[in-house]
């Protein structure tokens with residue numbers, strides 16, 4: 001089996017099959033895990049993938065224990081009519097980490113692109129490598145961010161939860177500083193459905209605007225930020241401990257359909273900031 005590996009900018013790799021007959025299951029999971037560990041994001045393109053959510057979930061079991069949600073193992077990310085939450089709208093989604101409101105924070109996100117928007121319809125999934133952000137931001141900004149903890153409260157179909165995290169914290173299993181931050185939605189976005197309540201602790205109110213501008217500049221810096229244009233049958237695996245992710249707005253009628261699975265580390269990483277959950 002032959003494939004080509006290209007480095008994405010500013011981080012991550014793209015693995016492309018030479019032959020459309022290759023099935024993704026033929027790729028070594030151990031090798032892919034090594035790539036995710038090193039590169040934080042792996043895009044796999046041009047392979048045969050999965051005919052059903054069931055098959056996709058079965059594949060993901062190879063990566064470890066799947067974190068099961070009230071809806072099951074596979075989240076169908078597709079726009080709903082009259083959505084009750086921004087996740088199921090076509091609006092943009094601010095940067096965040098998955099599992100922040102859940103008892104366990106998964107190590108891997110695995111996405112399967114069932115159908116993709118046309119190139120002019122938007123809907124890229126956005127990723128920020130927070131280890132790079134910390135390396136590249138001014139030291140005085142990092143020192144300021146280290147003093148700040150943020151409390152997030154969110155109620156949606158699958159949970160009602162409050163969670164707290166310092167902006168700068170440690171990777172659960174590595175000697176590495178990372179960032180945990182869910183940016184407040186842009187104030188000028190109309191109809192952002194069901195935003196979380198976000199409280200900044202350890203900072204004066206009159207500093208907040210400046211700090212949020214610093215964070216935006218750093219998190220969206222071209223040296224740390226990658227926006228993924230989906231192709232049908234792409235598989236994308238991301239390191240949810242190191243990256244933050246979000247979504248760009250997309251056309252209402254775009255055929256955007258992703259499936260997403262969360263895989264826990266071994267052992268599962270208990271959410272250190274969860275204050276309440278139901």
Ligand SMILES: [Fe+2]
Pocket residue numbers: 096097098245
């Ligand atoms: Fe997410």
